[in-house]
Each structure stands twice: as C-alpha cells, then as structure tokens.
Amino acid sequence: MKTTNIMIVGVGGQGTLLASKLLGHILVDMGYDVKVSELHGMSQRGGSVVTYVKFGDKVFSPVIEAGEADYIISFEKLEAARWAHCLAVGGKLITNTQQIDPMPVTSGAAEYPVNVLDELSSLGIDVDAFDALTPALEAGSSKAVNIVLMGRLARYLGISADKWYAAIEQTVAPRFVEMNRRAFALGYGD
C-alpha cells in the first residue's frame, strides 16, 4: 500500500498539534505504520506552522514535500496558498476560509492577497473551502476549529465517526469532550 500523506497547516496557536495527535492516534489503532512530524519552538509564536501525518504499511521519511500530499488541511487561507505546492496531482486541499493577518500585513508592509483561494482553484487545484469558525463557535469555542476541520477530513478519508469520537474521548480533557464531539459532528456533516 502506498503511503497516504496529510499536511495540516495553520498559524501558531490554532491547535494544529491536537488535530495531528488525534489523527495519529486513530491511525495507529487501525494498525497502520504512522509518522507524525511537528515543529516546536520559534514557529509557535504566531508563525506559520505545519504538521505532517503519513500512514501506510511502512513509512520512512516523516516529512512531506512538493507534490507529495494527498490532503492538505489548512486552518487559514493564506497558509493554504503557502503550502499548496505540496499537494500531489489529484490531491485535495481542504481549507478554512478564516483570514489571520500576518505581521507584514498588520504593519502595512504587505497586502493580504485578495481572492487567494479562487486563484488556487483556477490553477486546477481541488479546493474544498468552507467557514470552520462559525461551526466551531456554534460548538462552543473558536478553539474547536481544528476539530471541525478534522470532521471534514474524516469524510474524505472514510474513517468512521465512531473511531473519532473514541479518540476524542481518549485524548481530550473530559470537560472539553462534549464540545469537541459537537465540533466534529458539524465538520463531518450528515
């Protein structure tokens, strides 16, 4: 079996690490060989962050490069564009439509690109863009954006929702389980 490569990208502080933790947990339970690669340290301070999740019979390199990702899950629009070159031909880019201005934009040194997602689609990239923030708020917190997005990914990966609920129960603090279940369900849809 060819490995499946998933990239989770976003802005430091958006909860990309929890998302990869959940996903990794489920994939190990399903008997796959799994590698998850994170970057800590400097990148956490509001910088651009990226996590790689790879699974299959046997995974070697923990990183994903240009043209290798079967899925990219982006927590933010600009980050979707920044990492889109990593998408494999035929891969799928799932992105939150939230906009978080980086410092060069806030300080006026650069402009946030307009229609950044349309440009990706027009290049022939398969983009599934949706607002994950509203359902996250509906579930109870803007912090649940990560789980809403995982819900959406789960649909594509064909991993049953029950497996996700079990993983949420095992990895999330008890008082946040309900909120995360709701967030997942909203992302997964019915």
Add this chain to the structure above:
Amino acid sequence: MKKLMLGNEAIARGLYEAGVSVVSSYPGTPSTEITEFSAKYDELRCEWAPNEKVATEVAFGASLAGHRAACAMKHVGLNVAADPLFTLSYTGVRGGLVIFVADDPAMHSSQNEQDSRNYAIASKVPMVEPSDSAEARDYVKIAFDLSEKYDTPVLYRICTRTAHSQSIVDTADRVEKAPVPYEKQPAKYIMMPGYAKLKHPVVEARTDALADYAETTPLNRVEGDSAELGIITSGICYQYVKEIFGEKDAKILKIGLHNPLPSKLILDFAASVKRLVVIEELDGIIERHCKTLGLKVEGHDLFPKVGEYSQQLIAQKMERPLPGYIAPSADLPARPPVMCSGCPHRGLFYTLAKNKVTVLGDIGCYTLGAQKPLNAIDSVLCMGASVSGLHGFNKADPSNASHTVAVIGDSTFMHSGMTGLCNIAYNGTNSTVIILDNSITGMTGHQQNPTTGYNIKGDPATKIDLEALCHALGIERVRVVDPYDLDACDKAIKEELAVDEPSVIISRRPCVLLKYVKTNPPLHVDADKCRACKRCMKLGCPSLSFRDGKAHVDSTLCTGCGVCAQLCAFDAICADK
C-alpha cells in the same frame, strides 16, 4: 504496548526502562521534551539545572554515586558543557552516564548549525544516533550498557526531525538497576596531572576497543541489495534514503555509532558496490573517514554542507524522478513568529527603540525585539553574551555607556548572565543591564527556572531573589519596573543610563501565556477619535492592524495590556465601549 511517540518521548521512555535514576538538563529546542517527558515518571529524579554545565556535572555526581544518570541539551548547550565532558572522558563512570545532544540542521530554532559529532571525536567518547522513535528508545539502553562496559560517558545525538517526529514505539517495563556501591578511587576520579597522565592512554586504548566493537555492533547495519550503488548514511537521512531507494535500488550501510566509525565494515561495503555515496547532513565526517581509508567516495561534492536534507533533495542529487505539482504564486506575505499580544517584553523594547538605545541582546522570546517594527536589538551571540559583551563594549569606549544597555531574560540570566554581571561590578564599567523577568523560560515552551519559585514538577521550590542576587554580585543600583507602564520604563532607562555607576533594571511581569495570569478585556478603537497617525503600529502588536484608514484591535487576540492606549495621543484606544 505500541504507542505513537515523539523521538524525545521515546528517549524518556528508554531512560525509564533502563533504570535511570537522575536526569538533569537545561531546556533547548529540540531537546526539551526529553526531560519534560522524563519528569512524568516518578522513578526518575528529574530537574531543570540553571545551565548545561551544571546539568552535566549533576549527572557526573549521580554516576559517581553509582546510579545511572543522564542530561539533555541542544547542540549549543554542549559548548557550555564541554568542560566537564572532556575530562569525564578521562574519569569514566561508575553508574552509566549518557549525554543527549540535539542538533538543529536548518536552524529551525537555533543560532548556529554546529555538528555535535565533532565533540564525540574531540572528547574521544562514543556517540550513537537513532533514526526514528523505536530506535530512540532502544539506543538508550544500548548507550547505558556501552557506558558501563567501556567505562565512558556516551554522547547520544538526535536532530530536530527525529526529536520532533512521532513514530511507533513498543514499550517494556522498567528494569531497576542496583546502584554500584560507592568506593573512593582517587586515581580514577581526581584528575590532577599525576592521575590524568595515567588516564590518557586508557582513553586511547578504549577508543581502540570501541573501534573493534564498531565493526560488529548491530548499531551499524547493512540493508538492501545492489551491486551498483552503495550509500552510507545515518540518523534521519537514513529515512530519506529509504524513501527514495526502498529495498532494491541501493545497498545501504546505516551508521548508528558515529564514534568511532568502523573501518573494515566500510571497506567491505565499498568493495561490494560500484559507486559509493555518503549522505550525511552538516559536516563530512563519515566522508572524511572513508577518504582516510583510501576510498573513492562521493559526498559533499554532491550534497550541501548547509541546512537539512530531505527525500527530494536526495532524489534530485541522485537523479531520481520527482513528483509534479502545481505552484501558485510564490509572492505571498511571510508569516514570521512575533511577540505575542500582551507580551511584557514589548513595552520595554518600544521604550528602548524610542530612546535610540544601542541594545546588546540575548537569547529568548525577547530576541524577537530585533524584528520589525521594533528593530530594537543590535547583537545576539549566545546565552549570557549580552551582559559580558556590554562590559566589553563600554570598556573599549566608556562613552558608549550613556546610550547602551544589555537585555537578558530571567532564565538566561541564571544560565550565564550573572557571571557577566559580577564582572561588570568587579572590573567597573558604568553598564546598564536590563533583566526581562517574565517569571518563566518562555522561548522553549514554559520551563520553570531558579527565579520562578517552582521546580520541574510544578512543586514549590526556593525562589532566587533577583534583586538580592544583583546586590550580592556587587551592583548597588537595582530597580524594578512594570513593562506595561511606558512612562516608568522611560524614566528608569533614562535615569540608569545617566548615572555614573553600574545598574540593573528588572523589567518584571509574568508571561501573558502563563495559566495564572489574568488578562483584561480587549480594548477597542474609537474610530471618531483615531487620527490615523499610526503611532500604535510602532509596537508590532499582532492585535493591532490598520483597516479602512483607522487603527483596529483584533478582539480575539487582545489581552487588554493597555500599552497601545498609553501611546495614543488622542485617547482613541479604550477599554469597553
């Protein structure tokens, strides 16, 4: 039990299972989680030491007491710990002693790209390196066995990608290790010339014995089958090579023991293939060894000496196919790391920039004060260098003292700033040192340190009184300011630069991300009052932006610190509507 673990977590598991007693470390990306995960096991006595030299000497003491001991640090930490390391090589150990050192090719969060394998060679101690989490755990046990069998400290190298990737680990139970009873052994443990002279030949003989071991150890292994291409590699590069070549397209010699390197094994391997390539990140250490063996080998003539490698770099250099992809416009605004909203360092750096002060900086979150729009730092060298460097700067030209300061964090001050401060007092320059006391080691992810009042477990511990410490180091003028109070910062900096004696300003406010810190409700901009002067934009606060010709506060990020409100001449930034 099978579990997904970070390389660093797997090392901690290995330490637990190997019956280790004591772990003393100083944090540093990408090594920090080794000790954080170790501290979760009650059987391991773990601590954050003030610096890597102390940590290594604590591990030495624990080994002297007959227990298995470890310490962990980032690559530059080993520079600090080099002094004990080189002589530990002579004394050897009683309980096994392993020093973990994490290299950071590509400098994801480091100030240089040094290759710590050079230390193993220079100090003549064995060094191992795993390539995934399962090996990370296994190699811990091997390293301790080696340490005890060959009476040597062992260096254990990891790099960012192995430290911070999770892969599957099979865990086992802890095997308790009975301490070796204490015995006075002057000739082994007192390294004065008479005894050290006897020890040096022992070290050389040990290296010879280890070189024999290197020929047969399972740490070095041959895989795959090809008579055409032979690749010698190690660590994370092994994974990249496997990804590109699989089982059949290359024969691979994976090196798990970096020092000493095997000779016969490499000669035999080379003889079995037509083309020999060494793929190693950073320095050409294996390549040089091959060349001393007289082999024709490709290495850094093909691969860069700079940065990290990857499967695609290897594919490209080895002329293998690369996947296609669609490249969207590359001209996107960058997203660099920034000081957080409400970071207490910001107000102080704003004041320094405003007063056009020359700032000798140090290493921590506050290094971000060097970035736009603050641009408030002139130099960053290594931990502690702000304070000692300031003294030199003022010694060379005493007139510098009126407009130059050092800035240093609380953890960095305890690490190696205080010796520099003592030098300022003793050798008398009129220097002004600012300690940025945010009550935590921030940059590496919130570790306790001697000034915070808590230990690694979060239990109360002796809290070093910074004011008293500075006084004791010979500085009479020590004052404290709140960095959220811009007027107070301004006054303190102006006054201390003006006085004719050394002084310390402690800029004190806990990191806004600490759980116990209560933030204020977000501020907002009264658009009628905002005159678009952009003065608030000089702070570089991620909550502040300029939209539709007016300042704007992002209410999801703002912590209500009020620094921008103090700056606004038109009272346009205010609390609640």
